[in-house]
Amino acid sequence: MTTYLEANKQRFLDELFDLLRIPSVSADSKFKGDVRRAAEFVRDKLTAAGLDKAQLYDTPGHPVVYAEKIVDPARPTVLVYGHYDVQPADPYELWNTPPFEPTIRNERIYARGACDDKGQFYMHIKAIEAMLATDGLPCNVKVMIEGEEEVGSDHLGTFVVEHRDMLQADVILISDTSIISNETPSLETGLRGLSxxxxxxxxxxxxxxxxxxxxxxxxxxxxxCEMIASLHDEQGRITIPGFYDNVTELSDEERAELAKAPFDLEEYKRDLAINDVMGETGYSTNERTSIRPTLDVNGIWGGYIGEGAKTVLPSVASAKISMRLVPDQTPEEITERFTKHFVSIAPAGVTVQVKPHHGGMPYVTPVDSVEFEAASKAFEDAWGKKPVPTRGGGSIPITALFEKELGVKSILMGFGLDSDALHSPNESYGLFNFYKGIETIPYFYKHYAALKQ
Amino acid sequence: MTTYLEANKQRFLDELFDLLRIPSVSADSKFKGDVRRAAEFVRDKLTAAGLDKAQLYDTPGHPVVYAEKIVDPARPTVLVYGHYDVQPADPYELWNTPPFEPTIRNERIYARGACDDKGQFYMHIKAIEAMLATDGLPCNVKVMIEGEEEVGSDHLGTFVVEHRDMLQADVILISDTSIISNETPSLETGLRGLSxxxxxxxxxxxxxxxxxxxxxxxxxxxxxCEMIASLHDEQGRITIPGFYDNVTELSDEERAELAKAPFDLEEYKRDLAINDVMGETGYSTNERTSIRPTLDVNGIWGGYIGEGAKTVLPSVASAKISMRLVPDQTPEEITERFTKHFVSIAPAGVTVQVKPHHGGMPYVTPVDSVEFEAASKAFEDAWGKKPVPTRGGGSIPITALFEKELGVKSILMGFGLDSDALHSPNESYGLFNFYKGIETIPYFYKHYAALKQ
Structure with a gap:
């Protein structure tokens, strides 16, 4: 295995570069053809890796790619999930090298999607290829790579329901999250939801x-501006009535456990070049970004934004607003509360419209399962140390759907870093992380097969 | 005179259309060539009208056009001021017909600059042409049309100082404001300043x-958003320390006098399609838009504003903010107070930059002067009724400069309507107003010459 990985190192990277060159931006309809091209690329690589039945499944949006390798129906089945679509790359002018021309600098791959999620799901295809080419697969494997994760996975729900039998598995394995650092591997035990x-x-x-x-x-x-400003109080709490009603407060013990994860506030501020952090009173930075719900404006526009000055009162002003949710908030509940509140605070003289974009459920992974244990042991084998359990701040809305529709839990075995600049200009992914991920994944299959016997 | 105006009606309009077709947007450097082309057009038309010495005066920005006709040094001299530059036309998609292809609908000329100020200053050139072609000019006339009014007349101050002798006059006549309605002519007695x-x-x-x-x-x-929201209190008053220190409060008598101007709140709301007005507690709508200072955001932008959703916390957010000033506020004072305050309210975790764009002094015209009387009589002759004195909300910063540098007062004899959609899509100017203006102007010269004898 080690020999095979070493011998094919450069090819793995070249293939990833080819994938990164395809601007598969799902949010922008002008990239629709590129998104499909990326799906076809993934399909072909799944076939090349030795998987069966690789094909595109059309949806009303972008296609889902699926392939499988059933080595023995008696063995446990791993369903790998990932997404080949990427976030929009703008503002383009802030990229040091073009977002869709992958470049290596300082041992890092710079490109939109380098980490999120092309670099991460592609590790699985290469790990499966390596297992099939050497010692064989200890588990059956199914691979589902979608093209709408960055726009809310609108059509994956229907796809999963319609292909429930095909997708049946014992565990879902996802690499779309981060570790604390290359010195401190970690496994995420929860994710925030999104409205x-x-x-x-x-x-x-x-x-x-x-x-x-x-x-x-x-x-x-x-x-x-006044309406947005009023959505937070002076303690940084969200003022939407009932917003916190379904928030599960962690016990002091749970908070103490999470606080053990290494974190250097000064380094955090230095990395972002900010002189202070900001957030909800009474919670640490790690808590604010993981176990607490948030409300952020992701975009705002109105009036004259060109060069120079224009003395205009615009007819319309708009904003995109997202809320990160924690158990047991649901996107439906929070979107409804937001809408009702936002409309209610509109002063006379204006009218307000709220259009829901997409949502996702928050998710918690159980740490006392064989799945989690297999992932933990895989890290131990490849990294020489046990991963720290952490709670993540991002959202992979599909995990809650998988649990509901397939009855299967997801393992969040991500290999990225918070400094990878996901969704930002100059997104990158460490070469170390790419190769270390490919090395770690087969250990998961080995331990999972053994633990399930 | 009447015969001449009637006989040349269509040509006057054709010429204005040619001028309106030139996209002389001073704020946007990509129109620099067009701005100059507009200046050359004006110069040629001044010559054609019979004025002498018509030429462009280059500035570090856009050129000033000047021409004159000295009929008798013993007679009084009128200096006509106007501007051939226009506001940016975007958002283009909201125009029913293209902004730089003038179109007549419902007896109105639709085009960017139709009223502000091409349609209005061009009336003067045609009125002068008509006087010269028929009964002769009762006064000397000097015409100065600039190209930077919409961006703060940055270089006109220097031009005026450097050409003080050339520009010497007894009164400045400006048509760049509105009347109450075509049934109720009015003369503006004051303008707000700008920061x-x-x-x-x-x-x-x-x-x-x-x-x-x-x-x-x-x-x-x-x-x-929070910083902007904090700039107004619940009474709609601006919270910048010292902002109102130099505001001249009008006496009850003065307010009562201004309140006599006809105003129909229901019609005002219907015209704008709003269910209520909004503004500073304790003042009427007319007062809020004329004798009271304001603070408005004219443009805001930040984050992802494309199609779909992007879950980003942007690095930067920006806004263009303008304040309308009243006597005796000055733009220097207010810009400084704003900057100091805005920087001071920035929370830890962000840095704030304030860049001043341009400013202008507020202005008040004396109503007991022969200049005002001549303008009032001109309206009476042409419209059959006395104009109502009003205070305007807009800014023509140059009026204060003229008073300071030339020692000359300005008469604001505008013929537009508030519904002309200045600075907005579908700006228009009534054919009635264009022709009535050309008819009114010669009466001013007649009365002014007589009153000054």
Whole structure:
């Protein structure tokens, strides 16, 4: 195995580069053809790796790629999930090298999707290839790579329901999260959910001259700012009525356990070049970004944003707002509470529209399962140390769906780093992490097969 | 005169259309060539109208066009001021017909600059042409049309100082304001000043994943919204310390006088399609938009504003903010107070930059002067009724400069309507107003010459 991995190192990387060159941005319809091209690329590589039945499944959105290798129906089955779509790459001007021309600098691969999630799911294809080419697969494997994760996996729910038998498995294995550092591997035991909405505040029926009308009528931008500002109180808590009703508060013991994960606040601030952190009173930075729900504006626009000055009161101002959820909040509940509240705080003189984008359930992985134990042992074998259990702040909405529809838990065996700049310009993925991931994955199959016997 | 105006009606309009077809957007450097082309067009038309010495005066920005006709040094001299530059036309998609292809609908000229200020200053060139072609000019006339009014007339101050002798006059006549309605002509007796700034809030050194970092660090958009929201209190008053220190409060008598101007609140709301007005407690809509200072966001942007959803905490959020000023506020004072305050309210975790764009002094015209009387009589002759004195909300910063540098007062004899959609999509100017303006202007010269004898 080690020999095979070593001998094929460069080819693995070249293939990943080919995949990274395809701008499979699912959010933007102008990349629709590229998204499909990425799916076809993945299909072909699954076949090349030795899997069977590799094919595209069309959905009303982007296609799902699926393949499998059933070595023995008596053995346990691992379902690998990943996504070949990527976040939009803009602002392009902030990239040091073009987002879809992967480049190596300082032992890191720079490209949109390098870590999220092309670099991470591709490790699985290569690990499976290596197992099949050497000692064989200790478990059956099914691979499902979707193309709509970055836009809320809108059609995967239907796909999973319609292919429940095909997807039946004992565990779902996902590499789409981070470890604490290359010195401190970790395994995520929970993820936040998501509610994403777009809001629009409309004032007059046309843009107005700010001299003629300024001071006399509602300015949609000022109103939007006031409405957004009012969504947090001075303690950094979200003011939407009932927002915290279903939040599971952790016990002091659980919080103490999570606090054991190494964290250096000064290093954190230095990395981001900020002079202070900010967040909900009474919680640590790690807690604020994992076990606490949040509300952030992800985009705002209105009025004149070109060069120079224009003295206009715009007719409309808009914002994209997302809320990260924790157990037992649900996106449906929170989207409804947000909408009701946001509409209710609109002052006279404007009208407000709230359009839900997508949502995802929060998720918690049990740490006392054989699946978690297999993942933990895999890290021990490959990294020489036990991974630290952590709670993640991101969202992989599909984990809750898998549990509901397939009755199967997911193991979040990610190999990225928080500093990989996911969703940002200059996203990257360490060469160390790429290769170490390929090395770690087969150990999971080995231990999982053994533990399930 | 009447015969001449009637006979040349269509040509006057054709010429204005040619001028309106030139996209002389001063704020956007990509239109630099078009701005110059507009200046050359104006110069040629001044010559064609019979004025002397028509030429372009280059500035570090856009050129000033000047021409004159000295009929008798013993007679009084009128200096006509206007601007051939226009506001940016975006958002283009909201125009029913293209902004730089003038179109007549419902007896109105639709085009960017139709009213502000091409349609209005061009009336003067045609009125002068008509006087010269018929009864002759009762006064000397000087015409100065600039190209930077929409971006703060940055270089006109220097031009005026450097050409003080050339520009010497007894009164300045400006058509760049509105009347109450075509049934109720009015003359503006004051204008608001302007302070325009651009602000930028920066958080981390890069865009961040809102799942990984959300809740733990300052989000520049949320912070910007909170900072903007805090600039008004619940009474709609501006919270910048000292902001109202130099505001001249009008006496009850003065307010009662202004309140006599016809105003129909229901019609105002219907025209804008809003269910209520909004503004500073204790003042009427007309007062809020004329004798009271304001603060409005004219543009805001940050984060992901494309199609779909992106879960990003942007590194930077920005806004363009303008304040309308009233006597005796000055743009220097207010820009300084704004900057100091805005920087002071920035929370830890972000940095704030404030960049001043441009400013202008508020202005008040004396109503007991022969200049005002001549303008009032001109309206009476042409419209059959006395114009109502009003206070305007817009800004023509140059009026204060003219008073300071030339020692000359300005008469604001505008013929537009508030519903002309200045600075907005579908700006228009009534054919009635264009022709009535050309008819009114010669009466001003007649009365002014007579009153000054």
């Amino acid at each position: 994403y909405v777009e809001v629009q505040v409309t004032g007059a029926n046309r843009d107005l001259h700010s001299g003629v009308y300024g001071g006399g009528v509602a300015n949609p931008i000022n109103v939007l | 325009y700034v651009e602000v930028q809030v920066t958080g981390a050194n890069r865009d961040l994943h809102s799942g990984v970092y959300g809740g733990g660090v300052a989000n520049p958009i949320n912070v910007l």
